[in-house]
Amino acid sequence: MRDGQAVDRTNRVALLVLGMVLAAVGSYALVRGLGILGEDPAADSVADTLLGLVPDPGWPWLPAVVGSLALLLAILAVRWAAAQVKFPPRASPVTVETTDRGITQVRGSALSHALSTQLARIPGTGDARVRIVSTPSGQRADIRLEIVDGADVPGIIDSAEEAMSRASRLTGLGTVASSIRLVPVADQRVH
Amino acid sequence: MRWLNRVLAAIFGVALAVTGLLVVWEAAATLLGPTPARLPYQSWIASQEAFRWNSQEVLWLAGGLTVLGLVLVALQVIPRKPRALEVALGEEGVEIDVDRPGLERALTRAATGVSGVTGARTQARRRKISTTVDVPGGGDRATSEAVSGALQRALERFGVKPSPRVAVSSRARGRAR
Numbered sequence: 001m002r003d004g005q006a007v008d009r010t011n012r013v014a015l016l017v018l019g020m021v022l023a024a025v026g027s028y029a030l031v032r033g034l035g036i037l038g039e040d041p042a043a044d045s046v047a048d049t050l051l052g053l054v055p056d057p058g059w060p061w062l063p064a065v066v067g068s069l070a071l072l073l074a075i076l077a078v079r080w081a082a083a084q085v086k087f088p089p090r091a092s093p094v095t096v097e098t099t100d101r102g103i104t105q106v107r108g109s110a111l112s113h114a115l116s117t118q119l120a121r122i123p124g125t126g127d128a129r130v131r132i133v134s135t136p137s138g139q140r141a142d143i144r145l146e147i148v149d150g151a152d153v154p155g156i157i158d159s160a161e162e163a164m165s166r167a168s169r170l171t172g173l174g175t176v177a178s179s180i181r182l183v184p185v186a187d188q189r190v191h
Numbered sequence: 192m193r194w195l196n197r198v199l200a201a202i203f204g205v206a207l208a209v210t211g212l213l214v215v216w217e218a219a220a221t222l223l224g225p226t227p228a229r230l231p232y233q234s235w236i237a238s239q240e241a242f243r244w245n246s247q248e249v250l251w252l253a254g255g256l257t258v259l260g261l262v263l264v265a266l267q268v269i270p271r272k273p274r275a276l277e278v279a280l281g282e283e284g285v286e287i288d289v290d291r292p293g294l295e296r297a298l299t300r301a302a303t304g305v306s307g308v309t310g311a312r313t314q315a316r317r318r319k320i321s322t323t324v325d326v327p328g329g330g331d332r333a334t335s336e337a338v339s340g341a342l343q344r345a346l347e348r349f350g351v352k353p354s355p356r357v358a359v360s361s362r363a364r365g366r367a368r
Contacts, residue, residue, distance in 0.1 A: 019263025
């Protein structure tokens, strides 16, 4: 799953649940306040009703339980809010060779640039952008590849996959999980 | 829509986090004994005693909450156009898809390439591709079939899966080329 897709999905579910809770609470208050449940409930004090929801203020474990649940909610809410502004992780340098005399490393951005140039040279492609990021399960390459009208799409994908696996072998990246987004463009846009 | 959701999520996330931390603070203060740093919730509740369920303020607040909740629900259940459509090409383990706006433009170009078509507009969804073509004097069956064929060929090139249904409609618009 690409960066951002999981966050979008979580937002959708969480906001849906939140919306349903708000609508339910609001409509209950409206129904009660408009006297649909009777005149007496409509004339009750809101504060007294809300305090009546507390099981028993005298129970010794109540603050610990409420505090724990509130802490859990706060942690989840902080993580949720932080996920909205979270930037994707950058790739760490890739170690190509280690000898007695030193270590040879390739910067993630240099590898991305080299791969982008190589992919853009495949006949039928326009601009190519490769972003290599480190994920908990390893390195990941997200590719955005422009395809001109009439190009041999399966052939381009084969070439792109070949270029990726060649780069993986040369740099010792190992298996790189990748995603390719094809962007169809008009022939005139490609120079 | 996704950006609006992100903004809303950030606002609600911060609000829920602040509320949760205030409750944690109050619970800790209750467990640790009376401290001067406790929240003045008793006096706050006392100040709210005057509000009844049928008070104007409470009814307005309830109405606002209901509307806000329904708007939030509506925003989430409205079907959205996908960012991209999956394609059945490439090796296993590599996610490949085609950019939806780019595909719409490519299909529009394919439709306008058909003889007699002066303009086109395409909307792509996962299961259906809808294209409206401008044909001077109105379209005939042959033009629709030719456009449909051009769209199918363009889709097959990308191997979109599952193969969406193609619907072509025409309208009498534009001048003959």
